[in-house]
Amino acid sequence: MMKKPLASLVFVALLSLTACKKTANTASEPTTIDSTQVTRTVSGMYEGVLPCADCPGIETSLAFNNDATVSKTILYQDRDKTSETEKGNWKLNGPYVEVIFADNQKEFYLIKTDSTIAVLDQDKKEVQSELASHYILSKEKPLDPKTLTGNYIQGEVGKGYYQTLTLTNTANNEFDVAVTFKAATQKGCEFKGKGVLVNNRIEINLKDSNPDLKAIMTISFEDKIATVSTSKFNERYDLMYFCGGGGTLGGDYLKK
Known part of the structure; x- marks a missing residue:
């Protein structure tokens, strides 16, 4: 009558030992982030219309390329049909995208989702006013x-x-x-x-x-x-x- 409980105890002990080994193996494997995949996720063209003090809005387009270059194009609505493009480089800094243009001017964007980024101020803060939604740029498909x-x-x-x-x-x-x-x-x-x-x-x-x-x-x-x-x-x-x-x-x- 004593053999059955003993066998059960041995079985439970083996299960516990096996579980500990699996836990130890899992903990010993470092969690890695595929930076290449993150870069490809961020890469693309983003568009939006930012608020403007003396015009209906500023049409803004940002293209983050896989080679770490960036192009930003702006057009002031209801003024003329001229659009100006700045070029520079970009890099990931945690959840932020840091952009450095040719004149060393910096801009910061927050990765919100796989398809949206938020325009930040120089302190890396989001706009908190009722216009906050207008500072979101969405990923769009470029023209073929x-x-x-x-x-x-x-x-x-x-x-x-x-x-x-x-x-x-x-x-x-x-x-x-x-x-x-x-x-x-x-x-x-x-x-x-x-x-x-x-x-x-x-x-x-x-x-x-x-x-x-x-x-x-x-x-x-x-x-x-x-x-x-x-x-x-x-x-x-x-x-x-x-x-x-x-x-x-x-x-x-x-x-x-």
């Missing part, structure tokens, strides 16, 4: 460069003067950009250059075409409309350099 390839027309074909903007996606986010014209006169706009798709806008440095020019020509997209402008409003006159008769590369072009 291949879908932007094609001809865009300014004016009416066959009715006097019209310009054609031709975009050709050559590799990844790179483009050949050309503007030609058709008219009875000999004066019009002609341009050829290289552009890069950044935050859903194509940017072309006009200095590459003429060292005396300063402007960055930008091409933004909405539905079938491509809008040609410059990154800074006061440099828009550089778009006239390539045109005769007072014309300009700037304006809206409709995709055909």
Whole structure:
């Protein structure tokens, strides 16, 4: 009668010993974080409209690339169609994304979810007012460069003067950009250059075409409309350099 309880005690002891070994083995294995995976999760393009004191809002786009570079593009609504891009580098610092631009200016963002980040102040604090939700940027799918390839027309074909903007996606986010014209006169706009798709806008440095020019020509997209402008409003006159008769590369072009 005593053998059965003894066997039971031995069995329980073995179970306890086995459990202790498993616990010890589990505790001895360090918990590691795959920094590469975290980087890929944060990487992407984020967009939102930040509050503005004297305009409806500031359209803001941030692209965190896997090579630790970052591009930030802002556009003030209801002012003009110019958008300005800053470039720099980014790194993870705990739950924060720290951005350092070329002028050593720093910005901080808090990782909220896999698809949202919050804009922070210089003390790494979130906005606590009723406008807090307006300081959240959401991850968005970038435009497919291949879908932007094609001809865009300014004016009416066959009715006097019209310009054609031709975009050709050559590799990844790179483009050949050309503007030609058709008219009875000999004066019009002609341009050829290289552009890069950044935050859903194509940017072309006009200095590459003429060292005396300063402007960055930008091409933004909405539905079938491509809008040609410059990154800074006061440099828009550089778009006239390539045109005769007072014309300009700037304006809206409709995709055909």
